[in-house]
Amino acid sequence: MANLVLSAPLKGWIAPLDETPDAVFAQRMLGDGLAIDPTGSTLHAPCDAVVISVHRARHAVSLRAANGAEILMHLGLETVALDGAGFEVLVREGETVTTGQPLIAFDLDFLAQNARSLITPVLVTNLEAFRIVTRHQDRPTEVGEALMELVSLEARLAAADTQDGAIEATVVVPLKHGLHARPAARIAEALRPFAAELSFIHGDRRANARSPIGVMAMAIQHGETIRVLAGGADAEAALAAVVSLIESGMGEAGPAPARAVAAVSPVVVTEIAAIPAEGVLKGVRAAPGLAIGKAVRLAHSEIAVREAGAGIAIEQAALAEAMARVRGRLTEASSHGDRARQAILAAHLAILDDPELTAQAQALIAQGKSAGHAWKQAIGGYVEALKGLGDARMAERVDDLIDLQRQVLRALAGEDEHAASLAPGSILLADELMPSQLMGLEAGVLAGFCTARGGPTSHVAILAAAMGIPALVAAGGAVLTIEDGAALILDADSGQLRVAPDAPALEAAQTRLAQQQERKAAARATAHQTSVTRDGARIEVYGNVGSLGDAEAAAANGAEGCGLLRTEFLFLERETPPDEDEQARQYQEIATALDGKPLIVRTLDVGGDKAAPYLPIPAEENPALGLRGVRVSLWRPQLLKTQLRAILRVQPVGQCRIMVPMVASLDELRAVRAVLDEARRELGVSETIELGVMVETPAAAVTADLLAAEADFLSIGTNDLTQYVLAMDRGNPEVAARIDALHPAVLRMIAQTCAGGARHGRWVGVCGGAASDLAAVPILLGLGVTELSATASSVPEVKALVRRLDLEACRRLAAQALDLSSPEAVRELAGGFLAQSTEVKA
DSSP: OOOEEEEOSSSEEEEEGGGSSSHHHHTTSSOEEEEEEESSSEEEOSSSEEEEEEOTTSSEEEEEETTSOEEEEEOSBSGGGGTTTTEEEOSOTTOEEOTTOEEEEEOHHHHHHHSSBOOEEEEEOOTTTEEEEEEOOSEEEOTTSEEEEEEEHHHHHHHHHTOOOOEEEEEEOOBTTOSOHHHHHHHHHHHTTOOOEEEEEETTEEEETTOHHHHHHTTOOTTOEEEEEEESTTHHHHHHHHHHHHHHGGGOBSOOOTTHHHHHOOBOOOSOOOOOTTOEEEOEEEEOOEEEEEEEEOOOOOOOOOSBOSOHHHHHHHHHHHHHHHHHHHHHHTTSSOHHHHHHHHHHHHHHTOHHHHHHHHHHHHTTBOHHHHHHHHHHHHHHHHHTTOOHHHHHTHHHHHHHHHHHHHHHTTOOOOOOOOOTTEEEEESOOOHHHHHHSOTTTEEEEEESSBOTTSHHHHHHHHHTOOEEEOOOGGGGGSOTTOEEEEEGGGTEEEESOOHHHHHHHHHHHHHHHHHHHHHHHTTTSOOBOTTSOBOEEEEEESSHHHHHHHHHTTOSSEEEEETHHHHSSSSSOOOHHHHHHHHHHHHHHTTTOOEEEEOOOOBTTBOOTTSOOOOOSSGGGSSOTHHHHHHSHHHHHHHHHHHHTSSSTTSEEEEETTOOSHHHHHHHHHHHHHHHHHHTOOSOOOEEEEEOSHHHHHTHHHHHTTOSOEEEOHHHHHHHHHTOOTTOTTTGGGOOTTSHHHHHHHHHHHHHHHHTTOOEEEOSGGGGOTTTHHHHHHHTOOEEEEOGGGHHHHHHHHHHOOHHHHHHHHHHHHTOSSHHHHHHHHHHHHHHHTSOOO
16 A cells, blocks of 8 residues: 655644644644645645544544544644634535645634644654554645655554564553543553564463453553563564563552552442432432533443444445544544543543454444444443442543444444533433533533442543532432432532422522622622732742642632642653753743743652653562652652753743652752752853642651741642641542541641741741641641642632631631641531631631
8 A cells, every 4th residue: 555645734834743732732632743834715625535523613624544543633822712703714514625625724823823733733643554654744734745755554453463472571550540431551561663563472361452331341550560462573572661661660660559440440230210309319420510400311322233234345334434534523522621631532542442342333334234333343342341340440440441332333323523502500310411411511511410320530520520410420320210300409519409309408508509609609709809818928829730720710710820840741741851951941832831930840750659660670579658749850860950951941940849749858859959059050141940849748747947948938839738648548438537637637737838938937837638638727827837839710719718817816726726636626626716707618
């Protein structure tokens, strides 16, 4: 098969994807290719192809070439928000187009004024089947000039199959949850560049390593040893890459959690139960919050498929077309939204591209079955296999398979994906809710949802939390008997769904919800005012940030700066570390979004539960106590120096402050300062750059006075400090509920840190979860904290609370809290204090 040459679809400047100011494209989450900064105003077809999909916002189009290559072209960045303004679509879905044919006309001036960027990624999205062998970049181009050349991997893999002999290795799986969906997808991704076939063997089970579903179905657990067999031209390199990836732990290394299956097991509804007499159903919290509304039942209509096919070629083409349409929608949807949404859609794409799944469907078509029947049966077999594993994490992935089964069947039937029509204030009730259904709902109309089945770690639960939608799962079959329109109170925090509440219960819930909404509205209205206590103490309220979007949200919510930039977003989920230029660009964008306000950048914090493939940290019995934070930076000092140089390049100089994680001794701080001073000399930076310590270990807390003698500031990471002080793993479901930053032991560590900082005139902040906890805020201020870095959404309420507090009263409260014996007692004390002095309930 001849290689496919794609021509430039736009006039403009061709740039590598790395220069795209959006991590989704720069990190190749949607595919590989190039980007064009356009100077023309028409998007053209880069090859002869069929139009797979045109986005409803008219800014993106997907094509499928005759050889099966699928190409996505996305005009500008964040242009979906324009809702079609400035674009004119010149083709329709299903239309055959020729090279150079106009596809979309656009208003270049309008986009320049209203879009984040004009740069247009041109991506090959089905990289499991194609590889880019030639790129023409860093130059101007006219429409029709050569852009890149693709080669089909089918011929390479065929060559791999003919190679005699195979090599093998054994590897012990260090991932605490075994090879579940996410690592299985990463293994498939790692194999894309290689002309090799790899198999995993464990006992009598065997799976193609390129098949995420097949690997998941093996149910390989933590600590088990698997054989990895490789054959083909690239067998040796592919084997080494996969073994290294598994041994790295992929950010999940650690002991298997005790009885974790029981802790998160999804409910299976075996019978329809009646609603209890008191009208209260119990469920499991999937996302926090309170909602009042009317019941709307969501019924899954069965999509009818015929068993007999209309011919092998016809059915193969129909399945390919339907899968391409779904892939196009998933690819486009994953180009925007938060990280949780993007990760879930990436997992769906990996399943859709699973070669074993496709092969099973194609085999059934070859037997004379229809595309719909073949797809339904192929996925159905894996659904039953995963259900039968007895593993809760795998069982929750069944929803993803059913979701994709439904989407492809709808595409085969020619039905458009459309959101359920809901009235504002609806509480959705369903047996199960699919991720695509939740993402497809119109923003702002859904008050909450409750499902009969499901689990708290399912993808739909993760999405609900990210979207701020109160949700209960695993409430049992009685949910399905609730009538449409019934009045409901959904209290996710207490795990209750109240059906047809009486007037007093409804009034109490409405009062509580109104108070919450009023408090939030008032806080938002004053979010940009400074935070000064009633007795005149200045408290800075910053935002925690993990991306440019987070920085923009924090600034919009009134954050007075960024108290914690988690730089891991640049380093994880990739095979090589970001270079200095890429880091500098990203840090500068975030600094610019903060409009000159302080930006505290935490140096790379990997190790423990966060691993990078290019940092092969040896397997550790206790990863949380091994190579983590600053220890990794000093273990790989060039990585640290590159990051420090990138931070120093941010303008204006001095806006960035640098914070070192997981410090346990003064020697570690001194070592980092030596690297920082060297980087300053190399770049000719004469200005003083503040260097602080993140207090996360008991060692740092009890020696805070020693650290403060040389650090410019101290910032307490209460999440890690709490688990280290209490010796409880926050990832273990058996003890996680008992981890509370308001435990008196943790508060005493915070008090000691504040005292150590005060001895040398250093300010002390909190950048962990406690800074967003309204019950904790007055106690933290009373202990001596003068800076709080909260989640972006919490910033307005934290600032509003600070302005209602009296610092002297906070000090008396903190002194009382230190003498209590439990976090429950501290929370009761704080709740009374807030109710009495600020009318804010903890």
